Amino acid sequence: MDVAFELEAQDRLKALPPRAPRPPVTTQIAPESAAAPAQRLDLDIAAAVQDARRLADAAPDLTALEAAIAAFDGCTLKTGASRAVFARGRADAPIMIIGEGPGADEDRQGQPFVGRAGKLLDRMLAASGLSDQVFITNTVFWRPPGNRTPTLAEQAICRPFVERAIALAKPKLLLLAGGASAKSMLNTTEGILALRGRWSDWRSEDGETTLPALPMLHPAFLLRQPMAKKKAWADLLTLHAKLVELS
Numbered sequence: 101m102d103v104a105f106e107l108e109a110q111d112r113l114k115a116l117p118p119r120a121p122r123p124p125v126t127t128q129i130a131p132e133s134a135a136a137p138a139q140r141l142d143l144d145i146a147a148a149v150q151d152a153r154r155l156a157d158a159a160p161d162l163t164a165l166e167a168a169i170a171a172f173d174g175c176t177l178k179t180g181a182s183r184a185v186f187a188r189g190r191a192d193a194p195i196m197i198i199g200e201g202p203g204a205d206e207d208r209q210g211q212p213f214v215g216r217a218g219k220l221l222d223r224m225l226a227a228s229g230l231s232d233q234v235f236i237t238n239t240v241f242w243r244p245p246g247n248r249t250p251t252l253a254e255q256a257i258c259r260p261f262v263e264r265a266i267a268l269a270k271p272k273l274l275l276l277a278g279g280a281s282a283k284s285m286l287n288t289t290e291g292i293l294a295l296r297g298r299w300s301d302w303r304s305e306d307g308e309t310t311l312p313a314l315p316m317l318h319p320a321f322l323l324r325q326p327m328a329k330k331k332a333w334a335d336l337l338t339l340h341a342k343l344v345e346l347s
């Protein structure tokens with residue numbers, strides 16, 4: 101996973117219109133057989149998003165949501181993964197950490213951030229007094245092959261489940277770990293080095309919920325670049341201060 105975190109993923113979704121308002125599966129496009137392959141792919145993505153949204157919205161609690169994710173077949177990542185990886189931590193925690201996607205250790209153990217990067221994250225949370233204040237999940241729920249960065253399409257297909265997790269867990273703050281998480285959740289193309297340490301507003305797709313979101317460097321990046329830990333530490337202090345301010 102390490103090498104892939106900072107890479108830009110190529111993605112078909114770039115051809116789609118911006119996220120909000122919710123994209124309907126349009127009936128104005130020519131029948132599938134007549135549509136160009138790129139249009140068919142876009143239709144497939146829109147249909148998968150719609151399916152995910154239907155399942156996510158029907159989940160009354162986080163346990164049901166986890167089951168809905170495990171039963172969902174609309175994300176192609178599922179075919180290469182051992183299992184769905186949903187979340188760990190306190191369901192009613194004030195902070196939701198959203199990483200990029202499960203790696204090999206997570207795929208084996210079925211929980212997010214349990215490998216080397218996760219252990220570093222846990223140590224950093226403990227050092228900043230936030231260990232029991234977090235619920236941890238990812239932008240996608242299946243390990244991308246070869247630990248590559250999840251594509252925007254994969255993230256878009258999983259997003260209704262992430263949105264539902266936020267709606268059910270009701271965190272006060274989001275901590276976005278890594279560039280692929282920050283870009284996807286904040287719908288921006290800015291890089292993590294520019295985004296980190298600055299509060300942004302995360303807005304739900306229906307526009308009804310807004311939450312303060314803080315991008316931070318991914319712990320896997322910190323393992324490769326230990327000098328950057330200073331910045332991550334500063335970000336966790338920023339997070340802690342905001343939590344105090346909101347309580």
Ligand code: URA
Nearest residue numbers: 199200201202212213
């Ligand atoms: N990296 C992530 O972004 N998420 C995990 O769950 C593990 C490693």
